[in-house]
Amino acid sequence: MRILGLSAFYHDSAAALVVDGRVVAAAQEERFTRKKHDSGFPAQAIAYCLAEGGLTLDDIDHVAFYDKPFLKFERLLETYVAFAPRGFRSFRMAMPVWLREKLFQKDLIGRELKDIAANGFDPSGKLLFSEHHLSHAASAFYPSPFDEAAVLTMDGVGEWATTSVAHGRGNRLEVLKEIHFPHSLGLLYSAFTYYTGFKVNSGEYKLMGLAPYGEPRYVQRILDHLIDVKPDGSFRLDQRYFDYCTGLTMTNDRFARLFGQPARRPEDLLTPFHMDVAASIQAVTEEVVLRLARSLRRELGLPHLCLAGGVALNCVANGKLVEEGIFERVWIQPASGDAGGALGAALAAHYLDREQPRRVPNGLDAMDGAYLGPTYGTAEVERRLTAAGARFEVLDDEALLDATAEALADGRAVGWMQGRMEFGPRALGNRSILADPRSPAMQRTLNLRVKYRESFRPFAPSVLREDVVDWFALNTDSPYMLLTAGVRPDRRREMTADERSLFGIDKLNVPRSEIPAVTHVDYSARVQTVHRETNPRYHALLSRFKQRTGCPVLVNTSFNVRGEPIVCTPEDAFRCFMGTEIEVLVVGNCLLRKEAQDPGLAGDYKDAFELD
Amino acid sequence: MGFLGELWRFMAARKKFWLLPILLVLVLFGGLVVLSKGSAVAPFIYTVF
Secondary structure (H helix, E strand, C coil), X not given: CEEEEEECCCCCCEEEEEECXXXXXXXXXXXXXXXXXXXXXXXXXXXHHHHHHCCCHHHCCEEEECCCHHHHHHHHHHHHHHHCCXXXXXXXXXXXXXXXXXXXXXXXXXXXXXXXXXXXXXXXXXXXXXXXXXXXXXXXXXXXXXXXXXXXXXXXXXXXXXXXXXXXXXXXXXXXXXXXXXXXXXXXXHHHHHHCCXXXXXXXXXXXXHHHHCCCCCHHHHHHHHEEECCCCCEEECHHHECCCCCCCCECHHHHHHHCCCCXXXXXXXXXXXXXXXXXXXXXXXXXXXXXXXXXXXXXXXXXXXXXXXXXXXXXXXXXXXXXXXXXXXXXXXXXXXXXXXXXXXXXXXXXXXXXXXXXXXXXXXXXXXXXXXXXXXXXHHHHHHXXXXXXXXXXXXXXXXXXXXXXXXXXXXXXXXXXXXCCXXXXXXXXXXXXXXXXXXXXXXXXXXXXXXXXXXXXXXEEHHHHHHHECCCCCCCCCCXXXXXXXXXXXXXXXXXXXXXXXXXXXXXXXXXHHHCXXXXXXXXXEECCCCCHHHHHHHHHHHHHHCCCEEEEEECCCCXXXXXXXXXXXXXXXXXXXXXXXXXXXXXXXXXXXXXXXXXXXXXXXXXC | CHHHHHHHHHHHHHCCCCHHHHHHXXXXXXXXXXXXXXXXXXXXXXXXX
């Protein structure tokens, strides 16, 4: 059974190929088109998935789309009716798009597939549509290492559902209950993302990164006015404070009056107020997630939990969930956003619609470490880099690891591109910029000279799985960088009274541990455990760095600049290398040093991408 | 016709036939916009005045 899963037309279009229940390939369209969060039809991602599986479109038994357009349209109409006559402007803008295009998605998908098929692909009878939250739930449960588990999905909104609870067992997955639009934890978080001046749908993780700088002073105000959270974690939002049902913004004047300040414009300064607001909404989000998890544990009595949906990318809330020990084990889909819906739709079609048997995966899970994207062989890398004008040396594996570990220990920023590209928003050691976490200046350097992004944003550590307990208050797998945990107290450096009185960003520059570049102001870190089984090469590099320095930890940040999709090809990597202050680039076995390159190839990279 | 059939079956399955008049109005106005290549209200105004 060969199933192609698709997500498209909203944000983060993607394709995934599932053959006999095995995830063969998955990739986001943005990586190919170089347009962040690309929402277009994922033609290039489909072409890649088919090539990876050695298939053509005619070999595909079913194409599964990740949500149901009619159901979404029903929600739109009912919402407009419920709020009429308010919302006319939004209605007037939305309807032409729907009547012209979105309502006819089935035809559109069929046409697009025909266009990319070699010899007249016939989509009739092959197209399946999965509900948005069922897609998320399927992406969370089926690749998980559990035969039976509770499944919790939370996001902005799909068709109607914004939060859903499901029970997975064997090849079955049953949605038990849902919370419906407009009551949404994801949209509440996005409302605060908007209010604090970040971009909705992409700036949420900035808000999360800002939270540790603040104090959660507004928690009670949020609970009293904005969200009514019940003991079981279910909730309702007071729509009088929000604008997303009827207007073109997330929050309204009443919301601004509640907090005493207008929404921050993106160019305005971040103040302690915004940090406190960020800390407050983060605390509320964690409380809702914990309550939901507790009630789920009580009601279903199952020891395992699977998570997906955009809210499951909130690694701070995930970290709290694991720390609380409500469930014995928690597994989180690495592509928890809408891109992962493509994979979920394919898996739902395979197991639920086609009723295929499921074998619980051995080892970590069935995601192959999320390394599901394109890879480039040595000869191809050399050919492509030569064509791009790069000057490089080709080293054997041992020499390459030595040279890279040495460069890292010398404090250089290294672009590291190896093997298959990751699926999901995180770079996990195959499309990463790596650096020495022991350097107190590294965080600032990477933010301002390599990534060109806001200086308040923290970096995440990769650590050898076998060493994680020696460095972090964590003793579980976190292969997808979806859990935060504290740096171990004995690795911390207590701040002096003067340092403690520093504020915000200045506090970030105070070395707070043996690995300051990855230690946030609250001593937390977003940990990725690196496993020999899923990424032997990255594991070997970390081991080599440990041999040299005694430290089994590296800074791991995605290989891109602000606003740019993570690099996909050797050419993308070379361009990013030349346009930034990355000093060494390693692609496969090719090693490039900045000083050896033709300076004429360094373009204006910083402004090449629209800021996110 | 396939699309209309699907839409009909969708409304039947969801018991949402009350959406039908809204859809008809939308399609009517949509059609008028296309035909008049301007405001959807314009044809009515010209008839009235």
